[in-house]
Amino acid sequence: MKKIVASIVAAFALVSAPAFAQADAASTAAAKELFDAMNYRTLMTGVMQQMSQGIGQSMRAGAEAAIKGNPKSTPEQKQQELAKLDTELPAAVGVLQGAMNDPALIEDILTETLPLYARTYSADELKQIAAFYRTPIGAKMLATMPKLTAEAMQIGQQVAARRITPLIQKLQEQKQATK
Template sequence: MKKIAAIVSIAITAFALVGAAPAYAQADAASTAAARELFDAMNYRTMMTGVMQQMSQSIGQSMRAGAEAGIKNNPNTTPEQKKEALAKMEAELPAAVAVLQGAMNDPAMIDDILTETVPLYARTYSADELKQITAFYRTPIGAKMLSTMPKLMAEAMQIGQQVAARRITPLMQKLQEKQSTK
């Protein structure tokens, strides 16, 4: 359970950091209005709902893979302990996944993300720049980009997870080996 809790904690932290915004100067009213117009043109709420659904669908597989790797690669456990830990993980994982999926599929979270992202865009771009971006998203290619974005983001996240796992797994094994020799 500790490994699952650690993975859940890492997943929540990573997810929070994706949306974390540094503090900048306050946005003016024109830029804020233009940012809202941009998000309407982007159909942002629908796009984010799609992104969250994609993430929600893959979170169980990602958590399982991470927990299994941690258990199987732990040099301090016997094969029997690994078998027991895998069985315990399988029993506890569905509840942890359900909690995360519930949070990720909560429409109120999309509302909060939208509310907190508008000022970020309004601080980053001028009202005129936001209007130009909005005009792009109202073109056929802009609309296509928006419609394909959730799928592309989900696939890109999977690629990122695979690349990170290939690099991080050997490092974690080395750390576990060092800890077992202490």
Template sequence: MKKIIASIFASVVLAGAAPVFAQSAPVASAAAPAADPAALAAAREMFDAMNYSTLLSGMMRQMGQGIGSSMRAGAEAAINNNAKMSAEQKKQALAKMETELPAAINALQGLMNDQTVVDEILSETVPLYARTYTADELKQITAFYRTPVGAKMLATTPQLMQAGMQIGQQVFVRRVGPLMEKLQAQQTKKP
């Protein structure tokens, strides 16, 4: 059961790690070169103009609010679609899930509401952008976010992200059942 909850926990976190803004930067390797100090300053200014800390905190709170139902649905599907379990074993696993899942949900919600997580993400993201964009490019991006359209984009991003995540969940839910049936059919064909 703990493996099911852990895998669902990881899936939900990874699915919720969508980009916050239009420009996405490639992931840096551990041996990435140091960023230009002017680009670092420009990246900090860009994130300030975006009100990134507040935006990310809000997104994480929104994700935290829906995490319980997502984790429960995922755990139930994993148990109910396990062809190796009898009906009684599934019943027992579902009961055990109901006792263990609230603590996992509370822990995850606590993590998602922890401002130090947001601060850490921001401090590690600034150098990434400073290595990816020049100081001049970052100043141009910052200028965009200070325009009415840029401000509107920042203001609507949390709602759009939440709606987008709901759409993504609906698409996955529609596909999980047939996928599980296909996997079960493949398992029963194996000698």
């Protein structure tokens, strides 16, 4: 039994080793060069601003769906919950927007993302990617990326909500039926 466990542990270590591999100095330097070519701080600031603008709408949609879909609540209770949502949501959205627009968040993301790029791509590959981002089409891609990312996230949230909301309602109905 000990040999089997040891074999499993050894196999896991070998399979997962690349995920924990350290980047070499050349790849790390090239990743920094890439982030400079991408104007990464500005790019991420734009992405976070786009996301923070839509966060209130997303939170409201999710909360409204939960309130309206609650089979335990009477119409009057649902109205009260919606009114409460109207008063409490702006403060919650403000806190989240503040966190998302905090420059320290961007620095943390940059610091923690840099090693990922450095160990995923070779120094040469990172230099080629950086060269692409310095071309007109690469620059256009970077300029449009925050808006595209935010819109793609909204689409993803809408698609997920269309699928998840009926599931939540069904679970609430099942829970209610078992009581």
